[in-house]
Amino acid sequence: MRKFQAPSCESCKARLDSVFCKLTEQELTDLSIQKHCNFFVKGETIFNEGNFPSGLYCINNGRVKIYQNGSDGKEQILRLAKEGDILGYRALISGETYSASASVIEDSKVCLIPKEVFYHLLTSNSDITTKVMKLLATELRDAENKITDLAQKPVIERLAETLLMLKEYYGYNKEDTSLNITVSREEIANIVGTATETAIRLLSDMKKQGIIDLDGKKIKILKSDALIKLANLYD
Amino acid sequence: MRKFQAPSCESCKARLDSVFCKLTEQELTDLSIQKHCNFFVKGETIFNEGNFPSGLYCINNGRVKIYQNGSDGKEQILRLAKEGDILGYRALISGETYSASASVIEDSKVCLIPKEVFYHLLTSNSDITTKVMKLLATELRDAENKITDLAQKPVIERLAETLLMLKEYYGYNKEDTSLNITVSREEIANIVGTATETAIRLLSDMKKQGIIDLDGKKIKILKSDALIKLANLYD
DNA sequence: TTACTAACATGATAAATGTCATGTTTTTTT
């Protein structure tokens, strides 16, 4: 176990826009006592597909990828997460094993709320129940949209959409318009659902066209409007 | 409006394995009074992507496809439904418009439960809440598995998987092993996520190999084991 | 029945994308 400052739920900044934003004082102190916090170095795994969940993960800070390993071992990234997001609740609710794995793409502090505590909150606090249901509903919508995209859109459109998503979700540097997240080309390919080489090639093309700039892992969005056009959104 | 026998919830056979299987007598009679039932002829639409939901649809009998229209107008079938299934609850829960459309692929009786009635049930009956949450969780898992399939598996594997799913979900005739559902080749393609011609071609191939038999719309599964192998499941 | 339309089928071809090979650059480890 690494040394680090374990955060308390009471002072957790991430909590304010999480499903736990409306807990009572009592619920909050209970939660703070019962949760455990762990530090994960970039690349480490939080949980693995196929295992039974021991609790609910809650990201205090950092960034996480949620992915499946396809039948040929290739990783498919299903979605990304950041501070305030909860992980593993789908498996807890359906009473199944995890249907996906989660790894940290940046050093992160992630708390584990024992499953009994989560189940108890679900029955005792209707606001949590509502928020979790809405979360499931939103993720289902997103997943279904992604299905249609994957089935119908060419790689370049999905890549453009992915870049816009990264900009939107993790933010960007206002000065040089570079994305506020570093992901490898392989990871970009695994979000888009294509071969790494294809992703690299299309990114290079975009750079040649002046739509983006690439400097190592740093990706600058030069022309958002061109990306939106490429992504073929809104039609 | 067509003439037909409007079913009552009390006598609804589909209810027994639906989310409404554990209602109290009172809840059941209330529901029966407040719901409306409509008859849909094959091809008719129950609701459309982008519209605000007026209530929860509940299939008394028949079969339904849930799909999105991609940016080029091509239909992507997200999932199928049958008697006892509920539709449109995702939009009701997230408070958004429908993210998909639903049309009937066989003459069907579908009831509409006004949204207030559904919302009231959700707050008053915790069993319903739990069941709806589990439903969302299961559909999310299925959708995410489909994402990985679409991103990584070739068309033939997805087609084999689709045939097995149709057999499993809608059943088959024990005598001649023909699927208990008729879907057009185009619809199969729209489930698989491929061009209609590609689906037709691969089905013809499977027929030549003696894995299935095709007689117009009738599809017979001759070798399930060969399909399972083709689908590349379990590895 | 005939005419018409939609669905099915198949060939020819093009386009998109994946795979393999190889070299370079960057990052990490020793």
Added chain:
DNA sequence: AAAAAAACATGACATTTATCATGTTAGTAA
């Protein structure tokens, strides 16, 4: 710093899949 490993890049090519064209069959309406 040197060595090793991982990530990035790009060409050549193979494969998969879509598209277009055209014909047949089956189902539906006149």
